[in-house]
Amino acid sequence: MPNTILVHREEPIAVVQLNRPEVLNALNEELMGELLLSLQQLDADDAVRCIVITGNEKAFAAGADIKETFVTATPVTMLAQDLTTKWEGIRKVKKPIIAAVSGYALGGGCELAMTCDIIVASETAQFGQPEVNLGIIPGAGGTQRLARAAGKYVAMELILTGRRFKAEEAKSIGLVAQVYPAASWLDDAKALARTIAEKPPVAVRLATEAIDLAFSSTLEAGLEFERKAFYLLFATEDKQEGVDAFVNKRTPVFKGR
Numbered sequence: 513m514p515n516t517i518l519v520h521r522e523e524p525i526a527v528v529q530l531n532r533p534e535v536l537n538a539l540n541e542e543l544m545g546e547l548l549l550s551l552q553q554l555d556a557d558d559a560v561r562c563i564v565i566t567g568n569e570k571a572f573a574a575g576a577d578i579k580e581t582f583v584t585a586t587p588v589t590m591l592a593q594d595l596t597t598k599w600e601g602i603r604k605v606k607k608p609i610i611a612a613v614s615g616y617a618l619g620g621g622c623e624l625a626m627t628c629d630i631i632v633a634s635e636t637a638q639f640g641q642p643e644v645n646l647g648i649i650p651g652a653g654g655t656q657r658l659a660r661a662a663g664k665y666v667a668m669e670l671i672l673t674g675r676r677f678k679a680e681e682a683k684s685i686g687l688v689a690q691v692y693p694a695a696s697w698l699d700d701a702k703a704l705a706r707t708i709a710e711k712p713p714v715a716v717r718l719a720t721e722a723i724d725l726a727f728s729s730t731l732e733a734g735l736e737f738e739r740k741a742f743y744l745l746f747a748t749e750d751k752q753e754g755v756d757a758f759v760n761k762r763t764p765v766f767k768g769r
């Protein structure tokens with residue numbers, strides 16, 4: 513049983529809740545290890561089609577655990593922790609992951625959200641990359657992913673000042689897809705997950721990979737991947753099901769084949 517996270521299975525979705533409320537879900541080595549393991553298990557489970565990562569009302573995650581990790585850290589201890597492998601492992605999960613943010617998503621917390629496929633937020637959410645205030649910089653993808661989401665000039669201002677910004681601003685710069693009321697944010701995030709879980713899983717997976725390629729390859733390579741993925745989907749049973757359901761005016765049932 514994990515110590516630092518809770519896994520709620522509500523098939524066809526699963527909710528992974530970061531659970532170190534006494535330190536605003538600060539990300540220590542144990543939590544990152546347990547989070548990666550649970551995501552890999554859910555990724556391998558056919559009954560789960562979409563995953564939500566969340567925290568609690570007050571905090572998604574307030575960043576790396578400063579007290580546990582940084583006080584005595586040296587480059588050698590940081591290297592030995594090999595956090596990069598854990599972050600890379602999360603990025604490699606194939607099922608769509610939604611970050612449902614309420615409260616603080618700071619430093620590594622904001623970076624964890626940006627490692628997910630979609631970010632949605634309660635109107636109470638506060639994002640930020642405050643590492644500069646500690647004499648360091650974001651170390652889990654923040655400089656790269658925030659710049660890709662918000663553009664160079666907005667990312668520069670946010671990372672060089674370390675200032676916190678609210679959900680509406682996060683939406684306006686392209687970091688957040690939807691802002692939900694404080695009373696219903698988690699239910700709304702789960703409803704989004706259920707909507708995605710009803711879609712054909714192979715198409716969802718290939719669309720996710722194609723969109724990710726827009727940030728890591730040339731336009732030509734991305735278009736090439738998209739074209740091949742598009743043709744490949746014509747070999748799936750779910751394409752037959754989707755087209756047949758449209759023609760016969762019924763609701764499709766997708767099986768992931």
Ligand code: CAA
Nearest residue numbers: 535536538574575576577578579618619620642650651652
């Ligand atoms: N690490 C360890 N403990 C943390 C923490 C963190 N990142 N964030 C909060 N806590 C702890 C506090 O120390 C406090 O514990 P105690 O009760 O034992 O003192 C408890 O959580 C509650 O926090 P506060 O009393 O500070 O709560 P607040 O509401 O007054 O302030 C806050 C909330 C603005 C988020 C403030 O806690 C804060 O600034 N936290 C640090 C945020 C930060 O700098 N994050 C970036 C970390 S670096 C990083 O993430 C690097 C990377 O790229 C991976």
